[in-house]
Amino acid sequence: MPTTIARTAIIGRDVELGEGSIVDDFVILGASPSDPEGRALPLHIGCGSHIRSHSVVYAGCSVGDRFQTGHGVLVREASEIGSDVSIGSHTVLEHHVVLRDRVRIHSNAFVPEYSIVEEGGWIGPNVVFTNAAYPMSRDAKSNLRGPHLLPGAKIGANATLLPGVTIGRDALVGAGSVVVEDVPDGAVVVGNPAEADAGPAGRSRRAVPVDPNGD
Amino acid sequence: MPTTIARTAIIGRDVELGEGSIVDDFVILGASPSDPEGRALPLHIGCGSHIRSHSVVYAGCSVGDRFQTGHGVLVREASEIGSDVSIGSHTVLEHHVVLRDRVRIHSNAFVPEYSIVEEGGWIGPNVVFTNAAYPMSRDAKSNLRGPHLLPGAKIGANATLLPGVTIGRDALVGAGSVVVEDVPDGAVVVGNPAEADAGPAGRSRRAVPVDPNGD
């Protein structure tokens, strides 16, 4: 299958795009980071990918096959992205993020540097990860720690994760929760601050993200 | 009045745009859905509309007169939108959404498929609706139910609505609330989870969205 690149898309010098991929209008691939170290780096995106309109992917990222973005997505430099990953419209992925295979991130989310999402992790719309324990402090930049989602962890819509929390394997964070400490494997947590969900009513009503299979 | 379409805007084949409408730069009208069924469908937008820059409206939607979008708005396929509707900058409207006349949605909001907003509904900035009770489950897609706002319901800024909740006529959801069950007509609810607001102090301080008349 041929690769299709819209006439208005802007493709940087050192961009490799797998066959059968589609790049929509007003997209920028291989944008140049401010950091001079990142400027010479290539951008690799695997086969069968679709980068939707108005999205920007920086140089220095390595992205697997069948990558899907919504519209207006931003992916900064030096991120490592597996295969079969999708990122929803208007989501911002900062630099030095790791997303393993089959990760899905929905719309309007924010994922800062040094976040790690293992296989099959799911992140709902408007979810926010954080990574700085002492903002505006002198050494804030040297102490950044993003959240770490273990395989199959799911984060409900509009939840907030504090810096460096680990979300356990197949754990579920309820929509609108604020997660201030680690969540055990398989746990369901809800509220502000997020705590173990009390019972079946809570379970069925509060821990619910948006459609993960939606596109 | 003539219709004004910016030189850089991209207009699909089967797009009908009412007279006196304005389409800004870097807009895409009549974008083609992934679903092959939706590809042949027309897009109709009524008279006196203004689609601001960097917005995308898919094929297969029917939109009334005097439609206003902010910048970078996304409207997916198969949605039905009344007259005098406005959608704020960077808001994402998924497919199969129904917005009746005089609905206003503010900036950075997320409205998934099968959401219904009746006449005069108001949705604040960064509000998130959800529609999947069991995310990533095998039959998640066949059980999607979006929120349903009855006429005049208002959702405060950054609130989160769980799947399938009904928000009563002229009810008000406070800013930052997480709504896990139906809200009665005329009620004011606040908090996480959202509950009836205690008194006048709460009423005046907590249940407050951003300016609904703002543009």
Add this chain to the structure above:
Amino acid sequence: MPTTIARTAIIGRDVELGEGSIVDDFVILGASPSDPEGRALPLHIGCGSHIRSHSVVYAGCSVGDRFQTGHGVLVREASEIGSDVSIGSHTVLEHHVVLRDRVRIHSNAFVPEYSIVEEGGWIGPNVVFTNAAYPMSRDAKSNLRGPHLLPGAKIGANATLLPGVTIGRDALVGAGSVVVEDVPDGAVVVGNPAEADAGPAGRSRRAVPVDPNGD
């Protein structure tokens, strides 16, 4: 240093751009407000600024030196912005906003009209300010009052501020909080509704925005 303007950028008639500035692709500078009063006004942006791709800055704003935007930022008319200010990707700044020197706003935030942020204020990702106490009421527009951040105030990720609250000097609002009343100088508040943080554990775990030095 010369100013660099991308070939696809659209620059209005009365735009002054300081030397050494960079304007990326698909940017619009000097966009025309709907309000006829604002149409004739100039846009001034100081030296050494960088307006990243897909951003829109309206006519009638005055912006200091070394202004930095992320991608897809929206700055509406009649705002006054100091020097060394940065605004993150996809953030929406409405009209008549005041940002003093060294203010930093992160990604996906929403700042409505009549908000004021004093020197060194910091606003995390997906933060939402509000400004209307009685939405959809007849005189809502004449009673708008945005939040006021005193110098050095910091607002954690995904927090919501109710209309007209004052956040004290060097105060810190925890991530995911909903602020319904004024916050004293130097205070740390968390929760929904936000209250004084109980102790050192809370302090270290809950009051934490994302990296403020990040770009």
